[in-house]
Amino acid sequence: xxxxxxxxxxxxxxxxxxxxxxxxxxxxxxxxxxxxxxxxxxxxxxxxxxxxxxxxxxxxxxxxxxxxxxxxxxxxxxxxxxxxxxxxxxxxxxxxxxxxxxxxxxxxxxxxxxxxxxxxxxxxxxxxxxxxxxxxxxxxxxxxxxxxxxxxxxxxxxxxxxxxxxxxxxxxxxxxxxxxxxxxxxxxxxxxxxxxxxxxxxxxxxxxxxxxxxxxxxxxxxxxxxxxxxxxxxxxxxxxxxxxxxxxxxxxxxxxxxxxxxxxxxxxxxxxxxxxxx
Amino acid sequence: xxxxxxxxxxxxxxxxxxxxxxxxxxxxxxxxxxxxxxxxxxxxxxxxxxxxxxxxxxxxxxxxxxxxxxxxxxxxxxxxxxxxxxxxxxxxxxxxxxxxxxxxxxxxxxxxxxxxxxxxxxxxxxxxxxxxxxxxxxxxxxxxxxxxxxxxxxxxxxxxxxxxxxxxxxxxxxxxxxxxxxxxxxxxxxxxxxxxxxxxxxxxxxxxxxxxxxxxxxxxxxxxxxxxxxxxxxxxxxxxxxxxxxxxxxxxxxxxxxxxxxxxxxxxxxxxxxxxxxxxxxxxxxxxxxxxxxxxxxxxxxxxxxxxxxxxxxxxxxxxxxxxxxxxxxxxxxxxxxxxxxxxxxxxxxxxxxxxxxxxxxxxxxxxxxxxxxxxxxxxxxxxxxxxxxxxxxxxxxxxxxxxxxxxxxxxxxxxxxxxxxxxxxxxxxxxxxxxxx
Numbered sequence: 227x228x229x230x231x232x233x234x235x236x237x238x239x240x241x242x243x244x245x246x247x248x249x250x251x252x253x254x255x256x257x258x259x260x261x262x263x264x265x266x267x268x269x270x271x272x273x274x275x276x277x278x279x280x281x282x283x284x285x286x287x288x289x290x291x292x293x294x295x296x297x298x299x300x301x302x303x304x305x306x307x308x309x310x311x312x313x314x315x316x317x318x319x320x321x322x323x324x325x326x327x328x329x330x331x332x333x334x335x336x337x338x339x340x341x342x343x344x345x346x347x348x349x350x351x352x353x354x355x356x357x358x359x360x361x362x363x364x365x366x367x368x369x370x371x372x373x374x375x376x377x378x379x380x381x382x383x384x385x386x387x388x389x390x391x392x393x394x395x396x397x398x399x400x401x402x403x404x405x406x407x408x409x410x411x412x413x414x415x416x417x418x419x420x421x422x423x424x425x426x427x428x429x430x431x432x433x434x435x436x437x438x439x440x441x442x443x444x445x446x447x448x449x450x451x452x453x454x455x456x457x458x459x460x461x462x463x464x465x466x467x468x469x470x471x472x473x474x475x476x477x478x479x480x481x482x483x484x485x486x487x488x489x490x491x492x493x494x495x496x497x498x499x500x501x502x503x504x
Numbered sequence: 505x506x507x508x509x510x511x512x513x514x515x516x517x518x519x520x521x522x523x524x525x526x527x528x529x530x531x532x533x534x535x536x537x538x539x540x541x542x543x544x545x546x547x548x549x550x551x552x553x554x555x556x557x558x559x560x561x562x563x564x565x566x567x568x569x570x571x572x573x574x575x576x577x578x579x580x581x582x583x584x585x586x587x588x589x590x591x592x593x594x595x596x597x598x599x600x601x602x603x604x605x606x607x608x609x610x611x612x613x614x615x616x617x618x619x620x621x622x623x624x625x626x627x628x629x630x631x632x633x634x635x636x637x638x639x640x641x642x643x644x645x646x647x648x649x650x651x652x653x654x655x656x657x658x659x660x661x662x663x664x665x666x667x668x669x670x671x672x673x674x675x676x677x678x679x680x681x682x683x684x685x686x687x688x689x690x691x692x693x694x695x696x697x698x699x700x701x702x703x704x705x706x707x708x709x710x711x712x713x714x715x716x717x718x719x720x721x722x723x724x725x726x727x728x729x730x731x732x733x734x735x736x737x738x739x740x741x742x743x744x745x746x747x748x749x750x751x752x753x754x755x756x757x758x759x760x761x762x763x764x765x766x767x768x769x770x771x772x773x774x775x776x777x778x779x780x781x782x783x784x785x786x787x788x789x790x791x792x793x794x795x796x797x798x799x800x801x802x803x804x805x806x807x808x809x810x811x812x813x814x815x816x817x818x819x820x821x822x823x824x825x826x827x828x829x830x831x832x833x834x835x836x837x838x839x840x841x842x843x844x845x846x847x848x849x850x851x852x853x854x855x856x857x858x859x860x861x862x863x864x865x866x867x868x869x870x871x872x873x874x875x876x877x878x879x880x881x882x883x884x885x886x887x888x889x890x891x892x893x894x895x896x897x898x899x900x901x902x903x904x905x906x907x908x909x910x911x912x913x914x915x916x917x918x919x920x921x922x923x924x925x926x927x928x929x930x931x932x933x934x935x936x937x938x939x940x941x942x
Contacts, residue, residue, distance in 0.1 A: 256661070256824070385679060386794065388806045390813055395665070399682040400777060464774025467798050 230281035230289075231340060233273050234298065238332045240270030241301070245325040252322040252396055260318035267325065271309060274302045285342040288355040290362070292342075293489070297335030299358065300485070301328040303366035311370055315406065319396050323373035353428030361421035365481055367414030368453070372478035374406040375471035382468055400467065407470050411457050418453065422446055445484040452477045505546070505641060505843060505911060506566045509600040510573040510592060511558030514614050517591035519554075525581050525588065527552040532631040539576060540637045544568035547639040549632040549646065551607075553624045555614055560604060562641045570594045598837055601645070605829045608649040609656040610663070616818045617663040622653050640911050641840065652832045659828060662821040665814035670701035672810045673781045673802070674708050677749055680777050680800060684709035687748040691715045692740065692760070694722050695753030697783045699729075702751055706730060714747065716740040718754070741765060745772035753783040763792045770798055781807070842923075843914045845905045849898055851923045856890045 247263030278299065281289040289295040308324045311317075348354075381397045384390050397403075425443075426436040437443060456473040459465030465473070512522065527535050527550055539559065540548040549560040559577065563569035574592055578585055595603045606612045610621050629646045632638040638646070657663055666672040674684070681687055687710050691698050694717050702713060713732030717723035720736055727734035735743060741761075744750075754760060766789075770778065777798045782789045787803055794801040802810075842848065864886060868879065901917065904910035917923065 381679070385676070385800050388802070388809060390810070394679070397679075399678060400680050401682040405682075464776070466775050467777060469775075469797070 228280075228284060230277050230284055233277040233280060234336070234340075237270050237274040237277055238329075238336055240266050240273060241305070241325065241329045241332055244270060244321075245329045248318060248322040248325050251318050252393070260321065263318070263321060263325075264312065267305060267321070268309065271302070271305045274298070274305065278302065281342070287346075287349045288358065289342075290355075290358040291346070291349055292340075293338045294335050294340045296485075297331045297338070299362055300365060301331040301335065303362040304328045304331070304369045307363065307366040307370055311406070311409075315398075315402070317398060317402075319377065319398065320370070320373060320406070323377060324370060327369055327373065348432045351428060351431060353424060353431060357421060357424040357428050360417055360424055364414050364417035364421050365485065367410050367417060368474070368478050368481055371407055371410035371414065371474040374403050374410065375474035375478075378403040378407070378471035379468065379475075382471075404466055404470065407474055408460060408466075410474070411453065411460065415453050415457050418450060422450060442484060442488045445480070445488050449477060449480045449484050452480055505562050505564060505840070506569075506596050507600040507604075507641065507645060507840070508561045508563055508566055508569050508573065509558060509595040509603050510561075510570060510577065511551070511556060512588065512591040512593065513556035513558070513612065515612075516593060517588075521588070521591055522554070522557060524583065525557045525577055526554070527557065529627070529631075533635050535580060536632060536635045536637045538580065539573075542569075542572040542576060544572050547632075547642045548637045549628055549642055551625055551628040553621065555621075556607070556612075558607070560600075560642060560645075562639070566596045570596070598833060601833050601836055601840075602829060604645070604649050605652045605832060606826075608653040609825055609829065610653070611656075611822050611825055611829075615667055616815075616822050617667070619663060622650065626650065640915060641843070644839070645836070648832065648836050652829060655832070656825040656828055660821040660824045662818055662825055665817055667811055667814050667818065669783075669804070669807045669811060670697065670704050672807050672814070673701050673751075673779075674704045676781075676800070676802065676810065677705070677779050678708075680779050681748065686711055688712040688714065688746055689749045689751060690735075690740065690743070690747040691726065692750065692752035692788065693717060693754035693756075693784065694726055695783060698751040698753045698781075699726065701781065701783075702730065705749065705751075710749070714740070714743060744769040748776070748778060750778070750780040750789075751783070752781070752788040754788050756784070756788055757786060759790045760788045761793065762790050763796065766790075766793045766799060767796055770796055783807075842918055843911045845901050845910075845914055848914050848917055848923065849901055852897070852917060852921055853894065855921055855923060856894060860886050860890055 244263045244267040247259040247266060250257055251260035251263065278289055281295065290299045304324060305328050308321065308328075312321070377397055378400060380393065381400055381403065384394045385400070425446075429438065430436045452473070456465065456470060456477065459473075460470060512525065514522070529552070532550065535550055536548065539545065539550060539561070544563045544565045546562045546564070548562075551558045551560065557577070559573050561569055561573060574588070574594070575585065577583075577592065578587055603612070608622055608625050610617050610619065613621050625646070629638065632642065666675045677684055677687075684705060687705075689702055689705050689710050689712070691702050691713065694715075702710075706713065713727070713730040714735055715723045715727040715730070715732055716735040716737055716739075717726070718737045720734065723734040723736075726732075744765075752760070775798050777800065780789055780793065780799065780801045782801065782803045785804060789801055789803075791801065791803070793799055864883065867882075868874070874882075897917065901910075901913055904913045
């Protein structure tokens, strides 16, 4: 087993433990395992960094080319962004919603082919790491917004129906959840925008055209418009609360489709070579 | 020495009876002195609140103490000797410890988890300390009870959810607006409940209060109380867009705010959320208003529902609290029994013997060429020293057995020679105070 795969497995295990600890904290009445979950998650993030760096060393390109690498990188971005949010909000419940997401991506990453690619000359550009980093950090921020959106809808439903599940006591206030939604939007949107722009510049240098209506590009644009609409609605007409939460959830599904669906169903220049066999 | 509790509470006596045996907090000296003046009583504390009257005492003769304490409660208040027979309960030893721990932790309260009782017991203990009717054991005991209560409070969520309608409203607001700082409350009508709830809101950070009433003077009066602003009943709908929380309880026979109006308000507010508490019966606000996004409407029944759910939570938490208390009883009981004289002397001798043996072994291994006779005489010598040294402490301990404050010697010996089973943590300094002869 190569070094990066060993670390990948350790990371997967740590994320799994962290997820379990966070879920126990939220489900069980009085067990406070969230603190330990946080430390395990931080440890997982560190081993994840080692995974990515050692893979870079082994393959010679930024390891976001195959599906395995992309899933792993996506999960790492989510954990990184979550840990940043955690500094500010310290929300164990948020972790309980976000960690499973990262875990599922990691499990997916562990299930597909882990072979490294032959170095494609197109990938040998420093626009490549810039483009994928920006795009994935943006994705990760929107993943947090997605989690906060689900939490908002749950809490809102309980407050409206006046039927309080034990989760009610653990969830933060609607206002906090809505402000997470807004924060995510203000960070995620610029990241995503820059991701698209850097992608266009890279495309121009690699293929001699900024925009080629590749399915991935089109879907990224659709997603971008969705988040743009939400940001606009928030700033001008006072969209917030439930509507903003629903938008964040829809936006994330759209984003997931851009990430997976396009590759699996529609193909195009962005498809992972591991899948398309190129 | 045994701990004894005699008393009555809301569980055993109606208010007509409780008020007749209550002690006035301004005149505790006489009852306390009469209480500890009883022949079987060594130390005493009187706890008197509106829900309970209890006597805590230590005694070497529990039977007699219980009888004297029962008689004291009736005779002090000029009641027939058997007037309280049906209402009084008494506990000794472990049961008494459990009872006081439960009372202090608010498990025996009418509303489980209510916070006042701990303060009331602290005050009662304060009187006993002031008039010097509490000694070593009750001092330790009460401090232990306080720390148990604190543990229960921090380790369970027994007191964490509101069990009154007005607090429940504040908690709901906190689940909607993370902070109440800078929020605006509008009071419609001048119901007492609204006023109480508004006061809770103000205490929790609400800075701006508006009041409206059909009778403008009443609105003005209440507004002055809250340093807020009075609105006429015709005008108030125009100000709704600035209001985050509405508390309403008018006597109006029909709805005063309809869905259509509130939809307009929420649009003007750019969807900033609103909490509406409608305490009026018949209701003031059309229940359909709850269907509007970002408006949360609660009527009296909804709030009662919240309170009931919270009470249920508290009862669940109480079970956990009982577990904590059982743990603590064991620890305190061990300390209490350690105060017995004879076992103390035995363990003191054992400790000395251990030291003697240990030191002898060390010396003998260095002095290998001693004759058996020499060894024997050294053994005899060391034994004699131990006996001489222990002679006086043993006599004093035995003699003090029946003295007032004899426990202090036992406790001191346990501490000085490190004999004690772990004393209940908390206030070792309390021990110093009680040893102090002043």
